Amino acid sequence: MKKELELFNKLSALLLKAEKDQPVATPIPAERLLETLDISLQDTPVSEAYFEKTLEALVINTPRTASNLFFNQLFGGRKPKATLGDLLAVLLNNSMYTYKVAGPQVGIEKEILHRICDMIGYGNDSDGTFAPGGSMSNFMAMVMARDAYNDTIPHEGVQQKLTLYTSAESHYSIPKNAAFMGIGRKQVRYIDTDEQGKMIPSKLEAQIKKDREDNFHPFFVNATAGTTVLGAFDAIPPLSKICKKYNLWLHVDGAYCGGVIFSKKYNHLVDGLEETDSFSVNAHKMLGTPLSCSIIVTKHKKYLYDSFSNDAAYLYQTDGDDYNLGKTSLQCGRRNDALKFWTLWKSVGTNGLESIINHQFHLSEVAREYINNHPDYTLYSFKDSISVCFNYKNIPAQQLCTALYKQGSLMVGFGHFNHTEFVRLVTINSGNSKEEILNFFEVLENFVAKHPELKAPEVFQQ
Numbered sequence: 001m002k003k004e005l006e007l008f009n010k011l012s013a014l015l016l017k018a019e020k021d022q023p024v025a026t027p028i029p030a031e032r033l034l035e036t037l038d039i040s041l042q043d044t045p046v047s048e049a050y051f052e053k054t055l056e057a058l059v060i061n062t063p064r065t066a067s068n069l070f071f072n073q074l075f076g077g078r079k080p081k082a083t084l085g086d087l088l089a090v091l092l093n094n095s096m097y098t099y100k101v102a103g104p105q106v107g108i109e110k111e112i113l114h115r116i117c118d119m120i121g122y123g124n125d126s127d128g129t130f131a132p133g134g135s136m137s138n139f140m141a142m143v144m145a146r147d148a149y150n151d152t153i154p155h156e157g158v159q160q161k162l163t164l165y166t167s168a169e170s171h172y173s174i175p176k177n178a179a180f181m182g183i184g185r186k187q188v189r190y191i192d193t194d195e196q197g198k199m200i201p202s203k204l205e206a207q208i209k210k211d212r213e214d215n216f217h218p219f220f221v222n223a224t225a226g227t228t229v230l231g232a233f234d235a236i237p238p239l240s241k242i243c244k245k246y247n248l249w250l251h252v253d254g255a256y257c258g259g260v261i262f263s264k265k266y267n268h269l270v271d272g273l274e275e276t277d278s279f280s281v282n283a284h285k286m287l288g289t290p291l292s293c294s295i296i297v298t299k300h301k302k303y304l305y306d307s308f309s310n311d312a313a314y315l316y317q318t319d320g321d322d323y324n325l326g327k328t329s330l331q332c333g334r335r336n337d338a339l340k341f342w343t344l345w346k347s348v349g350t351n352g353l354e355s356i357i358n359h360q361f362h363l364s365e366v367a368r369e370y371i372n373n374h375p376d377y378t379l380y381s382f383k384d385s386i387s388v389c390f391n392y393k394n395i396p397a398q399q400l401c402t403a404l405y406k407q408g409s410l411m412v413g414f415g416h417f418n419h420t421e422f423v424r425l426v427t428i429n430s431g432n433s434k435e436e437i438l439n440f441f442e443v444l445e446n447f448v449a450k451h452p453e454l455k456a457p458e459v460f461q462q
C-alpha cells in the first residue's frame with residue numbers, strides 16, 4: 001500500500017497545482033472521450049509506468065470542482081479536514097451496520113445525529129441516519145410518513161389513493177420517490193409559489209381540502225429549505241399549522257441550505273423546525289464535506305425503526321439496536337459518511353461551521369451588490385439566498401454558460417423561474433473571498449467582450 005500512497009501524494013500534488021494554474025480543465029467533448037483517454041479495460045495488465053501516466057491524464061482531465069472558478073453546482077471547494085476524514089474512512093473501510101464492525105465510528109455517527117436533533121429542538125424521541133444523498137433522505141422521510149399514516153402498507157402494499165404536497169420549485173426527487181414507493185407521480189400535488197419562490201400556504205390548504213373531498217388520502221408535505229434554483233426557504237410555521245390540522249407528516253428538505261441550522265444569524269430561515277416531523281441536510285453542500293454526506297433526522301425514532309428495520313440473524317449478533325445502525329438505514333453494507341463531517345466539525349467547532357455558513361451569505365451579498373451596481377446586469381434572486389441569479393446584457397443564459405464551459409473559462413450553470421432563464425451563481429465555496437466573486441464577473445465580462453456572437457436576442461435590441 002505504501003507505493004500507492006506515494007502515488008496518491010504525487011497525483012494530489014499534480015491536481016492541486018493544476019487547480020491553481022488552470023482553474024477550469026479544458027473539457028474533452030463526450031464523443032471524443034474514448035480516443036483521448038485510455039479508459040478501455042483489457043485482458044492483460046499494464047505496466048506500472050503506463051498505469052501511472054494513465055491516472056495522471058485522468059486526474060488532469062477531470063472537471064475541477066474545488067477551484068475558484070467552479071460555481072456550477074450546489075457544492076464546490078474543498079475543506080481539507082473533511083477530505084482527510086473521508087480518506088481515512090476509505091482506508092479504514094468499515095461498514096456502518098453493526099458496532100462489532102464499525103466500533104467507535106458508530107459513536108461518531110450518533111454524536112452528529114444527536115447534536116443536530118438537539119440543535120433543532122427535536123427532543124428525546126428523535127433519531128436519524130446517513131442516507132446515500134438528499135434524494136434518498138427525502139425518500140426515507142416519505143416512506144416513514146407513508147407508514148405512519150397507515151402501518152399496514154409495509155405488509156399489504158399501498159391500496160389507498162395517497163396524495164402528497166410539495167412546491168412547484170422543489171427538488172425532482174419528490175416525484176421520483178413517489179414513483180418508487182408505490183404512490184405514483186400523478187399523486188404529487190405541486191403547490192404554487194409566491195414571487196420569491198416560497199410555497200403559498202393557503203394554496204396548500206385549499207388543495208388538501210379538495211383532495212379530501214375527492215376521497216384521496218393526503219399524508220405528506222415537503223417543505224424546502226433552499227430551493228434548487230432560487231435558494232428560497234418555505235415558511236415553516238404556516239405549513240406546520242396546516243399539517244397538524246389535517247394530520248399530515250411535515251418534512252423539511254434542507255439538502256441545499258439546511259446548513260443554516262448552524263448559524264445564529266441565519267437559523268431564523270428555518271424557524272419552526274422543531275414543529276416538523278423530519279428534516280434532512282446535505283453536509284456536502286453548504287458544509288463543504290466531500291460527496292456524499294446526507295443526514296436525515298426525525299422527531300419520531302419509532303417510525304425510523306418501524307420503516308427501516310428488518311431482522312437478520314446472520315448480521316445482528318452483538319450489542320443493542322441503538323448501536324447497530326443497520327436497524328435504521330436504507331442500505332445493508334454502508335460506507336462511513338459520518339467521519340468526514342466529524343473531522344471538520346471537531347477541528348473547527350460549531351462556531352467554525354457557523355462562520356462557513358455566514359461567509360457564504362456574505363459572498364452572495366457581494367455578488368448581488370455588484371449586480372445591482374452594474375446596469376448591464378439584471379438580478380432575479382432575492383436576499384438571504386446563496387443562489388445569485390442574473391442575466392448579463394440579456395445574453396441567453398444557456399448559450400453563455402455553455403460557451404464559458406466549452407472554452408474552459410468558467411463553470412457556472414443556468415436555471416429558470418417564472419419562464420425566465422438566467423445564470424445561477426452559487427456562492428457555496430466558502431474558501432472563496434470577495435476577490436474571487438469579483439473575479440467571476442471579470443472573467444465573464446472579458447469573455448463576452450471577446451465573443452461578439454454572444455448577444456441578446458433581437459427583442460431586447462430595439
Ligand SMILES: *Cc1c(COP(=O)(O)O)cnc(C)c1O
Binds near residue numbers: 074135171227
Ligand atoms: C441537492 C438537492 C437534493 C438532492 O440531493 P442529492 O444528494 O443530490 O441526492 C434534494 N433536494 C434539494 C433541495 C437539493 O438541493
